[in-house]
Amino acid sequence: MIILIGNQKGGAGKSTITLSLANYLTLEKKCPVLVIDLDYQQSLMQKYDKAKLLENEEPYEVLPATLEGFGSLMNSIADTKNAIILIDLPGKLDDDGLLDVFVLGNLLICPFAYDEFTFVSTVHFALVLKKVSPKMPLVFVPNRIKANAKFEIMEEVNTQLLRLGTLTPMLPDRIDFQRLTTFQTPTLLTPVLSPVLNQIYAEHIHGKY
Template structure:
């Protein structure tokens, strides 16, 4: 299964949730391969740093690839019987090859927040998905949500997003997510993400 994490805006939790979701699936005993397409090599750099810092053995591999080469990677992966390819898209979507990725996806996960700037970028990302007529199941992941803040447009935003895909449970703001690494997920962090990630796993049919 091909699972893509994407949004047009950086800082919405795309890369962090990509890594945490890979950790979560691995913890459940599922086969995972992560493809880092971010121009900043965020996941690759983090994996290298994590290996230097922690004693834990990696439970899955992280690869990097050029956008222009990703079609071949996807073709090769589709020849594998089992497993989940998790792709971290670049924050900037301006390359024709990204259409190949989105159309190949089985699941698209779009982390977002309820602030205006993030919602504007999320709206642009939705337009791209609709323009490409992708068939993937789309999940909107409310991320880094502050319990002390009253989001006045929250219900309106959810009602709009639910016409396009599934809105998962919220992941609250927590320093535990900021300390995430690519080698393991703590029990406390699993509790934070469980509701949202289980929704993606169960409704997305991830095996």
């Protein structure tokens, strides 16, 4: 199973969701997982390398990748077909090489925020995915939501996104997320993440890999 995590809007929280899901699947659900870091910043790869320097045993492997070398990489990991492959996508849509990635996906997880610019970018991104892979389920994750914030466009955003896919509970904007590593999720984040990750697992992963 190949799960894509992406949004063309930078700062939406792609890498954080990827890391949270990878930790959840390996540590809680005992699933074999492989993470591919296609993002230009390679932040997941940096965390993975840091964990190795600290001599921590990682529950999964993170591989760096580029769009140019993506096909060769997928061929080289053919023996990991039984693993759940999580791909942290680059935050843009203007590279034709992404089409080769999109068509392989079995599920897209799209973090977003409740502001007009992010909403427009999210819908555009989702429409492109639907055009390339009409049958691929889309899951939208409201992310980095500030406490007591009022979002005038929330109802409209939810209505539009539910026409394209499903919506998870919201994730708050918390400093704890900066403490996520490739070998553990901070304990204080577990009750925050569980409703989102449990829904994704129950609806799209359980019994399907």
